[in-house]
Amino acid sequence: MGTVTSTDLTIDQLADWLRRFAGIVEQNKSYLTDLDSAIGDADHGANMARGTAAVVSHLDEANTVDALLKKAGMTLVSTVGGTSGPLYGTLLMKMGMATGNVTQLSTAEFARAFRAGLDGLIARGKTELGDKTMVDALAPALDALDASVADGAQWPDAAAAAAAAAAAGRDATTPLIARKGRASYLGERSIGHMDPGAASSTYLFDALVEVLG
Amino acid sequence: MKKLINDPENVIADALKGIAASDKDVRVDFDNRVIYRAAPKADGKVAIISGGGSGHEPLHGGFVGVGMLDAACAGAVFTSPTPDQMLAATTTVDTGAGVLHIVKNYTGDVMNFEMAAELAADAGIEVSTVVVADDVAVQDSLYTAGRRGVGATVLLEKIVGAAAEEGSDLAAVTAVAQQVADNSRSMGMALTSCTVPSAGKPTFDLPEDEMEIGIGIHGEPGRHREPIADAHSIAEQLVAPILADLDFTGAPVIAMLNGMGGTPLIELYLMYGEVIELLEAAGVTVERNLVGNYITSLDMAGCSLTLLRADDDLLRLWDAPVRTAGLRWGL
Numbered sequence: 001m002g003t004v005t006s007t008d009l010t011i012d013q014l015a016d017w018l019r020r021f022a023g024i025v026e027q028n029k030s031y032l033t034d035l036d037s038a039i040g041d042a043d044h045g046a047n048m049a050r051g052t053a054a055v056v057s058h059l060d061e062a063n064t065v066d067a068l069l070k071k072a073g074m075t076l077v078s079t080v081g082g083t084s085g086p087l088y089g090t091l092l093m094k095m096g097m098a099t100g101n102v103t104q105l106s107t108a109e110f111a112r113a114f115r116a117g118l119d120g121l122i123a124r125g126k127t128e129l130g131d132k133t134m135v136d137a138l139a140p141a142l143d144a145l146d147a148s149v150a151d152g153a154q155w156p157d158a159a160a161a162a163a164a165a166a167a168a169g170r171d172a173t174t175p176l177i178a179r180k181g182r183a184s185y186l187g188e189r190s191i192g193h194m195d196p197g198a199a200s201s202t203y204l205f206d207a208l209v210e211v212l213g
Numbered sequence: 214m215k216k217l218i219n220d221p222e223n224v225i226a227d228a229l230k231g232i233a234a235s236d237k238d239v240r241v242d243f244d245n246r247v248i249y250r251a252a253p254k255a256d257g258k259v260a261i262i263s264g265g266g267s268g269h270e271p272l273h274g275g276f277v278g279v280g281m282l283d284a285a286c287a288g289a290v291f292t293s294p295t296p297d298q299m300l301a302a303t304t305t306v307d308t309g310a311g312v313l314h315i316v317k318n319y320t321g322d323v324m325n326f327e328m329a330a331e332l333a334a335d336a337g338i339e340v341s342t343v344v345v346a347d348d349v350a351v352q353d354s355l356y357t358a359g360r361r362g363v364g365a366t367v368l369l370e371k372i373v374g375a376a377a378e379e380g381s382d383l384a385a386v387t388a389v390a391q392q393v394a395d396n397s398r399s400m401g402m403a404l405t406s407c408t409v410p411s412a413g414k415p416t417f418d419l420p421e422d423e424m425e426i427g428i429g430i431h432g433e434p435g436r437h438r439e440p441i442a443d444a445h446s447i448a449e450q451l452v453a454p455i456l457a458d459l460d461f462t463g464a465p466v467i468a469m470l471n472g473m474g475g476t477p478l479i480e481l482y483l484m485y486g487e488v489i490e491l492l493e494a495a496g497v498t499v500e501r502n503l504v505g506n507y508i509t510s511l512d513m514a515g516c517s518l519t520l521l522r523a524d525d526d527l528l529r530l531w532d533a534p535v536r537t538a539g540l541r542w543g544l
Contacts, residue, residue, distance in 0.1 A: 083321035
């Protein structure tokens with residue numbers, strides 16, 4: 001167990017987290033689509049912008065953290081489609097199922113819930129680290145968050161460390177050969193391009209930094 | 214981008230309006246973006262649904278009707294539909310005999326249909342699934358998402374639709390589906406990229422004097438690009454990898470020369486002439502064929518070839534009556 005921090009995330013902050021995630025996705029819509037044009041099918045930005053905007057429209061409906069995250073996940077599943085819908089949706093739904101009926105999360109509780117979400121995403125995508133997917137950004141970010149929790153770090157620093165690890169993981173997808181998703185059809189031609197899902201995944205942690213900053 | 218659209222964000226909704234207006238044999242659920250037969254199938258017959266990203270028309274919505282699909286779920290352009298769309302379709306078309314899901318092998322489609330099948334099972338509906346993965350341009354290995362589902366989907370939807378119409382049970386219909394999936398191979402090429410409406414520009418740049426070999430149906434780049442060649446050489450590049458992958462001699466073959474959406478029919482017929490010459494020289498007997506735009510990639514110029522190693526039973530199911538916007542004979 002990590003040290004309980006004095007900076008728990010309230011349900012309002014978690015809603016703000018999802019709102020800011022949607023905002024960063026919207027700002028980077030064209031960038032994500034450009035990344036996807038190179039090795040995918042040129043729709044990641046548009047799909048994620050549509051899905052996260054739908055999430056924002058439902059944020060006021062939940063009174064507990066689990067309801068908030070589950071609703072957000074289900075909204076992504078039913079509005080995004082493609083690969084990103086089930087993966088981002090499963091991440092947030094499983095995260096919600098792991099938090100329980102609460103109105104705030106400590107750093108350790110947030111990290112534990114996120115781990116449950118990531119496990120669900122990996123099971124749904126049958127993905128491993130190094131396949132050139134979202135997992136390559138999310139897994140190191142969560143490892144960094146866990147390390148911060150173990151060290152007893154407070155929220156702003158823990159989020160910044162996770163965001164930095166996510167960015168490093170995202171950048172490390174560029175030289176990889178894609179083994180999952182449409183990019184895998186390109187074989188070696190996928191080398192030299194950043195994975196669009198890894199790129200959008202880092203926005204989850206950038207948004208967390210914004211909320212806590 | 215020059216397209217006949219109102220707003221890139223409303224392409225699917227606006228197109229569904231036109232589909233509903235043009236075909237009185239189908240009914241459109243605009244909320245769920247599902248195209249149904251206007252007259253549901255008789256009780257006790259297996260129902261068949263498919264679906265996928267839009268932009269491949271007439272696939273899948275144009276194949277809803279007697280002798281083919283009971284429903285088709287329309288996703289955003291090149292994006293799989295969602296589990297709730299598929300669940301709505303599955304629940305609506307089930308007559309009590311179970312529902313077959315026809316899924317093209319793309320990570321998103323497989324995942325969304327998987328979630329829908331889990332939800333349908335929870336609701337007490339028997340669902341079986343066939344995954345189409347016929348594209349020989351993709352190496353099938355542990356290190357890729359597997360082969361893409363392309364042209365074989367058209368042949369499969371026709372043949373399996375006939376099997377369900379005859380009254381075969383879910384296990385038998387699924388077995389026919391698997392037989393078609395296992396015995397089909399495809400290869401495609403592009404002369405130009407396509408332009409996804411929401412992206413507003415071509416997905417990839419292809420110089421005037423180059424072509425892309427081994428493309429899929431989503432404007433994703435192919436295995437390699439090379440200088441443009443004459444139709445005869447292009448036909449060789451489509452036929453050779455298919456014949457290298459599966460023996461098509463000694464059985465009746467169904468062949469489809471498919472346009473990607475931006476190539477005129479005269480070129481497709483020309484290509485079919487080249488292809489059939491090569492196939493005959495290789496000892497392959499084509500008993501049935503389709504030439505035209507059946508599984509497209511928006512405005513991409515190019516074509517694909519699909520071969521199915523059939524048998525007498527599959528030919529009989531192929532010849533059975535069908536009445537859809539995209540395929541129609543015997544009715």
